[in-house]
Amino acid sequence: MPSKRKISCLPCRIKKVKCDGDKPCQRCILKKADCIYQRPGAVGRPPKNAVVNKLVLTKSNQTNFCREFIIENVSISPVLTCSRYLRDSKSIDLSHYLDNIFCAHFKRAATIDSSIQQLEYSNVSPKIQVYDMTHYYTWMGADTANILMRRMSRMKLTYYTELEFTTTAMAYDSTASFFESPADNSLVINPLNSLPPQQAVRLIESFFCIHSHCCMFSKTMLLQSYWTDTADPLLLSVIYGTTLFKSQLLDGKPLILWDALNKKKRNPFLDYAYLLLSKYTAEATVSRYQALVLLALFEVTFGFPKRGISLFHVSNLIAARLGLFDNSMPAGLTEVEKELLLMTFWSAYQCTIRGCVELEKIPREALARHQHSYPPVNIKKSKSYQYDSENNNTKPVKTYYYMIETFYIKSVISKFSCKLILQLPQHNKDAIDKDTPPSNKKWFNTKAGIDAILQEFKEFNQKNHHTFSILQDYTLEMYRLFYTICLGFKRTMLDNKNFTLHQRHIPEPLDLTDVENILAISHVVSDAITVIQRTFVYLSDPSCLHEENCMFLPRGIMVSAIDASVQVLMYSYRLERSEQIRYYLDMALTLLGVDIIWGDWGTAELLKRAIQKFLFQNPPTVVVPENIFSSSFDWMTSLLQPQQNYMNSPWLPADEPWIQDINNILFPPSPISASSCIGPPDIQNDNTQNDLDALFNNLF
Structure with a gap:
């Protein structure tokens, strides 16, 4: 085995004399000088200025700028044919x-x-903790949809707080x-x-x-x-x-x-x-x-x-x-x-x-x-x-x-x-005023425009269905159905030329003596049933409820779509006590009661309580045996293991997820009692919003 190469000390290097490599060396002892050795360099890859990436060497030269020379471009992006400046000005x-x-x-x-x-924000704290960015797009998509529907729809959901x-x-x-x-x-x-x-x-x-x-x-x-x-x-x-x-x-x-x-x-x-x-x-x-x-x-x-x-x-x-x-x-x-x-x-x-x-x-x-x-x-x-x-x-x-x-x-x-x-009138007002002569101005039909966009959304999902994964197919359909149900109850202000997207309003329970509301309910009740059916079919796939895949369920839009559909079904049941409508309410109750799906989602628990309270206060006209629905749900009950918590995943740092249920941030489970839960449409209290505002201020 070859002997280790001797390294000279710095004084010997400066004098360019032989050094024995000892610490201290013999020459420094005789000269009574400090024997200093240079620190060894970093082990591993040499400095980057000595490295030529293999991709640069193997990159084919697609364009020969001239025959006599090889001009090599190693930039991350090719040199543009001409430089582009904002407003074509190099001086700014x-x-x-x-x-x-x-x-x-x-x-x-x-x-x-x-x-x-x-606006008043003195009592609001933006300090919200995030433990994982995996669900960033899932959560932000659901939040955007909820805010937009809160601005455009009269539908009063069970529980959504606009942050x-x-x-x-x-x-x-x-x-x-x-x-x-x-x-x-x-x-x-x-x-x-x-x-x-x-x-x-x-x-x-x-x-x-x-x-x-x-x-x-x-x-x-x-x-x-x-x-x-x-x-x-x-x-x-x-x-x-x-x-x-x-x-x-x-x-x-x-x-x-x-x-x-x-x-x-x-x-x-x-x-x-x-x-x-x-x-x-x-x-x-x-x-x-x-x-x-x-x-x-x-x-x-x-x-x-x-x-x-x-x-x-x-x-x-x-x-x-x-x-x-x-x-x-x-x-x-x-x-x-x-x-x-x-x-x-x-x-x-x-x-x-x-x-x-x-x-x-x-x-x-x-x-x-x-x-x-x-x-x-x-x-x-x-x-x-x-x-x-x-x-x-x-x-x-x-x-x-x-x-x-x-x-x-x-x-x-x-x-x-x-x-x-x-499609909102404020936008169309600006566009028409700018591009159309005053004699030809005609206000855009907001309802027709919104219906056309929803139909385009439906056709998009159908056309691209074969390219989607199971998650994408279900999630996009839930967004479409959520928009369709909520926009079936458009705010009357949408037809006002002076409407702005930021106008505040507190949704009220629908007046079931209004013919327009009755027609709207009958128009979207089939979509409400589809939400429950599609969710039930989606969760029937065992791979969706696998311990690793369960954390990827789109819970945000899932609970919002179920909430909107449940509201429609409860309104419909009050108009006509149909066994079919009650069946789907029971099915929604079953979906919301599976622990492995919802974990600590407080919103799902509140919606479940609202359905239970509604069914208790609105019993069926005919006594139905208790086990009439049990056979339909036995397969799901046997498949799921409530004692297993999807939150215990080693993929997440500190066993904490990305912000899952936004209402848990504003309204932790402990201070919320059963009496503070928002009930179904027929039992909602007019003071609910004031109570929530007071609780919101106390929390922050």
């Missing part, structure tokens, strides 16, 4: 657009800021300008220069483990751009900064919404990202678009929401310059890069539509009229996932397939929600 920096948009919306007495100041996340957070956001003062920016250093390669790669790996929007990027391409020094510093700063903030999830610690409002909770990478934004030109590039959208998504959820909304505005300007609204994307993009660009667009689109629903903003016409295809329906259709798999860079998160499927669902729901909003 990106900071100009960010500052102007921020001031237009959030300066004193501005449009959004004035609406926020008129105005963005509005509440903006009330706590005291920023007066988009950028910090120059004195604060002067203290920001470049943290990218001091980040060792090992830590940088670890942050990138963590990004694909815990970030809900990692589907916007290819792990292979991101690592390639890092090792070849071609990555956009702004994009790297945003990825590192957001990942570092969320890294506490890996330790089982929860994230707190808008915790980054506290500057002490932020990190140097986020600060450096804003410094770069203040210096960048207004050139429209793919990486810059991705960076702005990713930073905006972080700010509206965990940081400064006013800045996040401003970032979304500028990202839409860049998206327009990149051709995302007129299908004129830059030439030279690969299929993988086009897919990632569309994933970024849909990520921004989803958040924008939810903000429009909450903040009384009618979305731009271009958002609804764009002709881009939906994102990949599953990982098999995802070109970026296949590309990463071919290069052994698959996403480390086990539930990535679930994130892709729910991302698709959320995109579809956002698109149809946007189309429904655009």
